[in-house]
Amino acid sequence: MAMFLRSILSCIILLFALTSCNTQKQKEIPPADGPGYFSIKQFIADQWDTYHGQPFGLQKIVYLDGKTDTSFVSAYDMDWGTLFKTFFETDISDAKYLGRYDFTSFADDATATQNFYYEAKEDNLFTRKLQISADDVSHKVRSVYIETAKNGQWSKFSQKLFYMPLKIISVQEFEWAKTGPTKELRVEYRFL
Numbered sequence: 001m002a003m004f005l006r007s008i009l010s011c012i013i014l015l016f017a018l019t020s021c022n023t024q025k026q027k028e029i030p031p032a033d034g035p036g037y038f039s040i041k042q043f044i045a046d047q048w049d050t051y052h053g054q055p056f057g058l059q060k061i062v063y064l065d066g067k068t069d070t071s072f073v074s075a076y077d078m079d080w081g082t083l084f085k086t087f088f089e090t091d092i093s094d095a096k097y098l099g100r101y102d103f104t105s106f107a108d109d110a111t112a113t114q115n116f117y118y119e120a121k122e123d124n125l126f127t128r129k130l131q132i133s134a135d136d137v138s139h140k141v142r143s144v145y146i147e148t149a150k151n152g153q154w155s156k157f158s159q160k161l162f163y164m165p166l167k168i169i170s171v172q173e174f175e176w177a178k179t180g181p182t183k184e185l186r187v188e189y190r191f192l
Contacts, residue, residue, distance in 0.1 A: 037092055037093045037097060037098070037101075037118075038092070038093065038116065038118070038130065038132055039091060039093035040087050040088065040090055040091040040092075040093070040130075040144070040146075041088055041091045041093065042093070043141065043144070044084055044087055044088070047165065048080075051166070054075065055074075055075065055076075056074070056075035056166075056191055056192070057072060057073075057074060057075070057191075057192040058072070058073050058074075058075060058078065058189045058190060058191055058192060059071075059072055059189070059190045059192060060072070060073050060187070060188070060189055061186075061187070061188045061190070062185075062186070062187050063184070063185070063186040063187075063188075064184070064185050064186075065181075065183060065184060065185075066184075072192075073189075078189070083169065083171070083189075086159075086161065086171055087146070087161060087163070089126065089148075090126070090127045090130070090146045090148055090161065091127075092118065092127050092130065097125075099121075100120065100121055100122055100125060101118040101119060101120055101121060101125075101130075102118070102119045102121060103116070103117070103118055104116075104117045105117070107136065108133075111133070112135065112136045112137070113133045113134060113135060113136055113142060114133075114134050114135075114136055114139075115131060115132070115133050115134075116131070116132045116134070117129070117130070117131045118130040118131075123151075126148050126149070126150055127146060127147075127148055128147045128148060128149050128158075129145075129146065129147040130144075130145070130146050130147075131144070131145045131146075132144055140165075141165065142164065142165070143162065143163065143164045143165075144161075144162070144163045145160075145161070145162050146159070146160070146161040146162075147159070147160055147161075148161070154177060154178050154179065155175065155176060155177040155178070156174075156175070156176045157173070157174070157175050157176075158173070158174045159171065159172060159173050159174075160172040166191050167190070167191055168188060168189065168190050168191070169188070169189040170186065170187070170188045170189075171185075171186070171187050171188075172184075172185070172186040172187075173185045173186075
């Protein structure tokens with residue numbers, strides 16, 4: 001009987017030793033996205049998981065070089081892939097962006113929000129500004145605003161992206177070329 005208890009006790013000690021070593025190894029691995037860097041990809045995935053399949057109607061307003069076109073579209077018929085790609089390209093959560101953005105946060109008592117602001121330190125970074133406004137109490141994201149810029153020798157391209165859950169999605173693009181006219185496109189989706 002003593003031999004049996006000793007073998008069980010040895011197994012339990014061995015099990016604890018193995019699990020504590022495994023836990024220690026997990027603690028040593030730093031997170032891939034680093035502290036404080038907001039993930040647009042993860043946020044959009046969460047929004048998709050939350051609202052996918054809902055029968056939303058949207059009003060689509062297209063402003064192109066001073067002309068406006070309005071139509072109505074079902075959430076089922078939207079080209080979500082293209083829209084998501086536009087926002088995904090602005091993601092700064094990868095570890096390669098650590099230290100390349102200035103980060104500040106501030107509370108706004110008038111709107112009862114906590115705001116998180118990232119601004120690029122380097123001129124060659126595509127995502128220039130990122131601002132997230134979250135509810136002070138529930139911590140749910142109220143809005144996301146992003147500015148991008150890409151400068152070439154012969155042209156400049158910039159964007160202003162805005163998303164307010166279940167209210168509006170806006171993509172505004174500006175393109176300047178030395179050899180042609182300036183192009184301005186704004187596409188808004190307003191939830192009905």
